[in-house]
Amino acid sequence: MKKMEQAIFGGGCFWCTEAIYTRVNGVKKVEPGYAGGDVKNPSYRLVCSGTTGHAEVIRITFDPDVISYKDLVDLFWYAHDPTTLNRQGNDIGTQYRSIILTLNKDQREIAENSLQEALTSGAFTKPIVTEITDLKVFYPAEDYHFNYFAENPNQPYCRAVIAPKVKHFLKKYQSD
Numbered sequence: 697m698k699k700m701e702q703a704i705f706g707g708g709c710f711w712c713t714e715a716i717y718t719r720v721n722g723v724k725k726v727e728p729g730y731a732g733g734d735v736k737n738p739s740y741r742l743v744c745s746g747t748t749g750h751a752e753v754i755r756i757t758f759d760p761d762v763i764s765y766k767d768l769v770d771l772f773w774y775a776h777d778p779t780t781l782n783r784q785g786n787d788i789g790t791q792y793r794s795i796i797l798t799l800n801k802d803q804r805e806i807a808e809n810s811l812q813e814a815l816t817s818g819a820f821t822k823p824i825v826t827e828i829t830d831l832k833v834f835y836p837a838e839d840y841h842f843n844y845f846a847e848n849p850n851q852p853y854c855r856a857v858i859a860p861k862v863k864h865f866l867k868k869y870q871s872d
Contacts, residue, residue: 700724701760703768703803704731704831706751706795707776708784712858713754715845716775716865722762727755728837728844731797732829740838746789753797755834765803769796769810774868776861778814779822785857794824797831804828 707713710728717726730738733749743750756768776784778794798804807828815824845858 698759698761700757701765702799703756703758703765704753704797704799704834705756705768705772705775706732706753706793706797707772707778708752708792708794709787709857710752710754710837710841711844711854712784712861713775714843715858715862717754717756717768717771718843718846719862719866720758720763720768720771720869722759723756723768724759725757727757728841729753729755730791730835730837731831731833732793732795732827736833738835740841743791744789746791748791750791750835751793751795752791752837753795753834755836766806766810769807770813771865771869772796773810773814773819773824775865778824778826779820781825794826796826796828797834798828799831804830 705713714726714728717723730743730750731753732751735748738748738750742748782790782793784792796807798807845854848854
């Protein structure tokens with residue numbers, strides 16, 4: 697069996713980032729969850745309170761023979777707005793911060809280099825506020841968060857927020 701790798705990113709609401717990364721060739725699985733805080737086994741309700749230190753994140757399982765970790769990080773900059781502190785659109789709070797949680801030294805170096813490339817690319821007119829830190833623990837979200845956009849496409853948040861983000865991302869992703 698092929699060796700899969702993992703990446704963990706937070707770019708606002710995990711429903712949005714999950715919907716985006718499930719469309720990337722080489723991505724085999726995307727799991728919403730919580731990471732970056734100090735509270736053990738947090739719930740969605742607790743994370744939404746902003747008191748846990750956790751961010752809503754996704755854990756991506758990918759085939760490195762199809763897409764590299766670097767490519768996933770490079771896409772991350774366009775999957776959300778990395779220039780807004782603790783916010784993505786109307787989603788406000790530290791749980792919606794822009795964060796890359798690395799699993800090893802190589803991932804950290806790749807993420808930091810990609811950040812430098814993004815900073816000098818001219819693509820962003822405001823400073824990038826993304827946090828890059830080592831993963832301590834990933835806590836999977838409750839079952840109803842998995843495949844949320846795919847299973848609830850007509851839900852108002854999905855139509856008003858997620859669908860336009862996916863469309864914008866695909867336009868950029870498919871043009872590269």
